[in-house]
Amino acid sequence: MTIYLDYAATTPIRPEVLECYVENLKTLGNPSSVHSAGQKVRRALEEAREELASSVNCDRNEVIFTAGGTESNNLAIKGLFWKQRDSDSKKNLIISAGTEHHAVIDPIEWLEQHEGAEVIWLKVNSDGALDFQELETLLELRSQEVALISLMWANNETGIITDIKKVTELASNYSIPVHSDAVAAFGHIETSFKNSGLTAMSISAHKVGGPVGVGALIVARSAKLVSLTHGGGQERGLRAGTMNAPAAKAFALAASKAIEELHAESARLQALRDSLISKVQASAPNAKLTGGASFRMPHNAHFIFEGCSGDSLLFLLDQQGIEVSTGSACQAGVNGPSHVLVAMGRSIPEAYGCIRVTLGSDSTEDDVNAFVNAIPKAIEGALKAGIVNTGAN
């Protein structure tokens, strides 16, 4: 039997969500069709929009369904950048941080390479906390040039949480739009869009017990974005293409369940997670908890195991039936050094030697104990295997 401790990668679909998804897949109709079949599916889609809006705490018109977090981030970043620069050619600066997910870093770097955007990556300290002083000074000096700020709500690898409210308060002094990748945060901690002051927020279904392949970009009604796709003008003209009503319904249901259970579940997982951290630290002297005093996601524990390579640990744990993650994988499945840890100023061997453990709906004390029991043997083997990549080159 395997023990799944990688809920930040994806979550099991909730049985009631699966049922809802399948039921809606059986319904014939294109939501844009005028006839009755079309209207029936349109109704399901709009119900989903309202239900999700309620979970997100936003207006129903602010929900733009997408195919997932990556698409949402691309739409927000490129869409906001182009619109801002169209309105004022001086607005060519994007502010973000090196600890962001690649779904944010890569579209920003693409704009840098293909559209001549200027980018400033804010510094974070060794605990992953953002340097707000740097942001404040930057805005004081160059606010007229800033097209947008994009900062994640919670880090997908380390689980470290950013004070998004503080970011939007600083930005609001200059009317700068702020986007946040809330894929790792939504459904696990409070992420009220209305209270956040954000212009746009990315969320995804499969991180909260929904299906893969559906997400949303929450876009403030006042915000203006350029669409990346052109066709039928669906989703406020921001996302052309036939809307996926069954997936939207499933997402909305999964989100509402997650929000309903949020307080109880986060308290339960936090207690489990804290027990995991203390047990690991007691049995593995070389384990360093990433993030130190930073505010972190309740279900996330992220360690650096000194002298070990993450892929050796992952392999040895997998052999014992325990599924965790090194947190960062490129499309070839290569376990590279974690760019998040590098941005936090950690060394390359440290950035290769981390393991992310994330708990979720089915996690129990037994799972935690299984991990804690398996880790000494894994560390022993991984220390013997050493570190192939040292960053020396």
Next chain:
Amino acid sequence: MKVLAAMSGGVDSAVAAARAVEQGHEVVGVHLALSRMPGTLRTGSRGCCTIEDSMDAQRAANLLGIPFYVWDFSERFKLDVVDDFISEYESGRTPNPCMRCNERIKFAALLEKGLALGFDAICTGHYASILTDDEGNLELHRSLAVAKDQSYVLGVLTSEQLKHAMFPIGASASKDDIRAEAGARGLSVAQKPDSYDICFIPEGDTQDWLADRLGSTAGEIVDMDGNVLGQHQGAHGFTVGQRKGLSIGKPAVDGKPRYVLAVDVKSNKVVVGPAKALAVKELVGSKFTWCGKPKANAEEFFDALVQVRAHGEQVACQVSVTDEQMVIKLEEPILGVAPGQTAVIYLGSRVLAQTTIDSTVSAVDDFSTASASISQSVNSAV
């Protein structure tokens, strides 16, 4: 045994892994990520190291029902294979990067990691066989498929490495058999084209690739008497025995083609001459290893066979090995042997030893003056 199957994404390593599974071993597939920037090596299915190759390897592992992982050896590969390749060319020598990869990555870095993680052996899709002699010593032999034999590039393996190596396809008669077997097993890589070139040179143009890294400085192309025949853009881009790409306007007096006889990177000179001046009768190397059990009384010349390139002919020779060097006297001359190349010594089909060639002795007496100057050029480059 717990076996780590190195899976490049090609048909050979997929069938090798399949056979290891069939033999009852507990097999785990691993694909080595060797590029610093995955996906930036060759595109398409020309060789290994692309994302497509990694996915092909994974599909094969899925089909065999074995776990599969991708391990990043890019830093070691760059240090031990790519940088070595560049510096060897920079010194006017001609390295064999596949050999270095076997020596330092597959049967060193990967093997060490595999052993540490609890594996007993590394399984690869090389065409070679490991046999046991009467006393139980392991020996590396040529594969049954002579045309595909890769024992040459495995010549660097020591006894200790042979103990932990498995070449399950060495006993196959031909590549066609392997492809047929892959097809029968339902492996989608059955008809995947073979890889030929150097995996880290995307366009397959070694000279261009080297020029990008080593720069280009104009120098002279001279004949054996020192007469200037033309210009080149960097001596390190040439290799002994090369005929093409010399760009000498004036034909030779005898009208016959000219070949690179020596590369002197110090003076940035390329020496050219007729084919017959390429002939060498003796090879000398100071860095050598035994593959399996060493030969007794090896300091006295003994009969053997030598091969100096991956798919070259073997030539009868007399070999003597002392603590300092290996001397190989050829029964018949070989054309165009460059310092840096590896000479692999065989006893029948068994790989006995290997050395990196430091210097050669010309076989042609008529060119004694010339060969002295060539030899001087070569030695100065070493």
